Amino acid sequence: TVRPDITNKKYITLEKLDSQECPKVETPQFSLSRHQVGADRLSNVYYMPNFLPSAYLYEVLLPWLQSIPSCPQPTLEDCSMNSSSALYWTTLRYSQRRVMMLQSPFPPLIEAVAQALFQSGVTWKDRNRCVENEGSTSSSNHPPNHVLINEYQPSMGILPHTDGPEYQDKTATVSLGGSDVILRFTKRLLTDEIGSSSLNQENRSLDKPILELVLGGNGSLVVFEKDAYTKHLHSIKDGIFTEKNCNRINQLDRNFLCFLE
Incomplete structure (x- = not known):
């Protein structure tokens, strides 16, 4: 896989970002039926390998993320995360992983990705803004209002x-x-099973993955919902691996935008 070299790209400064309108990012249409993966093992997991355009990813978004300074305080609560003029990375003490947690309204470059998700068909139901329709209550679809940005070594x-x-x-x-990574789904222990001495053989193997999915590093999109979200744990396998086709996994720095509502 060929990835552009962005080491010499000129960074987009926060001052330029503040006065910049939200760009429009053209992305493919997302389809639940066409992009479902591993349905025989786990329902409600969907994957699109090339969602975000490479030009926007490597020439605009990544350089901007790399230009944002780290917060001197050790916890997220110590940093102001609500303004595009006060953006900081925070390093988590327990993992040495840098994160940013943002709420809408997002900075323009993040808002562009949120709108791209919405226009492509990845939407959330708004539980707080229900509309009445012929005596029944239904929720309107809208873009995400939270994003957790993770940077992995x-x-x-x-x-x-x-x-x-x-x-x-x-x-x-x-x-x-960055590199491809392995996303794993494992069964979640139910509340009444915690501490039980009568766990069946299936529950003794909770660490055995139900589904493993290789996420491409070049703007891929993974969506999971319902039982895959509530009844399963998700994780990223640590270490460096080599696939049968000699692709290396987890060997480079990488970032993830995790959108939620």
Whole structure:
């Protein structure tokens, strides 16, 4: 896989970003039926290998992300994340992974990706802005209003986890540059099973992945929802691997945009 060299690209400064209108990013149409993967093992997981255009990814978005400074404080609460003029990376103490958590309204370059998801058919139901329609209540579709931006070092993964009940049961993650990674789904232990001595053989193998998916580093999109979100843990396998076709996995720095509602 050929990836453009962005080391000599001129960074987009925050001052330029503040006065910049949200660009329009043309992306393919997303289809639940056409992009579903691993349906025989786990429902409601969808993958599109080339969602974000390479020109926008490598010439605009990644240079801007790399130009954002790190926050001197050690926790997310110490940083102001709500203004495009006060953007910071925060390094998590327990993992040495840099993150940014943003709420809408997003900075223009992130808003462009959120709108691209919406226009492509990746939408969320708004639980707070219901509309009345002939006596029944229905939720309107809209773009995501939260994004967690993660920066991973080579070989770095993330432990099995869920994104929590505060969000809707749907997440869309765009991979930005770097190497491919292995996304794993494993069964989530139910509340009444925690501490039980009568776990069956299936529950004794909770760390055995139900589905493993290789996420391409060049602007790929993975969406999972419903049972895949609520009843399963997701993780990124750490280490450096070589596929049968000699592609190297987890060998470069990489970023992820994880959109939620």
